[in-house]
Amino acid sequence: MTKSPYRDGMPGYYSHAPETSREAGESIAAVANSIRAEVRRVIYGAGETGISADEVAASLDLSVYQVRARVAELHTGKEIADSGRRRLGGSGRKVAVWVAKQYEPQPEPGNDNGDLLDLTGGGSGERS
Numbered sequence: 001m002t003k004s005p006y007r008d009g010m011p012g013y014y015s016h017a018p019e020t021s022r023e024a025g026e027s028i029a030a031v032a033n034s035i036r037a038e039v040r041r042v043i044y045g046a047g048e049t050g051i052s053a054d055e056v057a058a059s060l061d062l063s064v065y066q067v068r069a070r071v072a073e074l075h076t077g078k079e080i081a082d083s084g085r086r087r088l089g090g091s092g093r094k095v096a097v098w099v100a101k102q103y104e105p106q107p108e109p110g111n112d113n114g115d116l117l118d119l120t121g122g123g124s125g126e127r128s
Contacts, residue, residue: 050097
């Protein structure tokens with residue numbers, strides 16, 4: 001498993017966060033770890049087909065807000081990838097379809113625009 005992207009492994013808790021954010025992060029840490037493991041299991045279980053955060057939430061009977069936060073953590077930790085496909089979510093808007101890292105789509109040769117959702121600076125950021 002990839003190391004948590006958050007300080008001390010705490011969800012939503014950064015070194016510059018106000019005290020209330022740190023307290024909230026500490027209070028949800030154990031629950032977040034458990035939910036993250038379940039979200040990972042469901043996404044990996046979806047195989048190449050993938051699954052949206054809305055679909056994960058429905059399958060686990062959780063709030064989509066709880067699931068989206070865990071999906072973001074898994075993506076930041078490079079455990080899952082955006083498939084590049086979209087489906088209609090519960091809001092009627094298109095949402096990302098997530099897959100296990102092994103099913104991550106590979107860029108076409110000579111057309112590496114990087115991961116548009118990569119906030120870690122791993123993508124080239126250049127456009128052709």
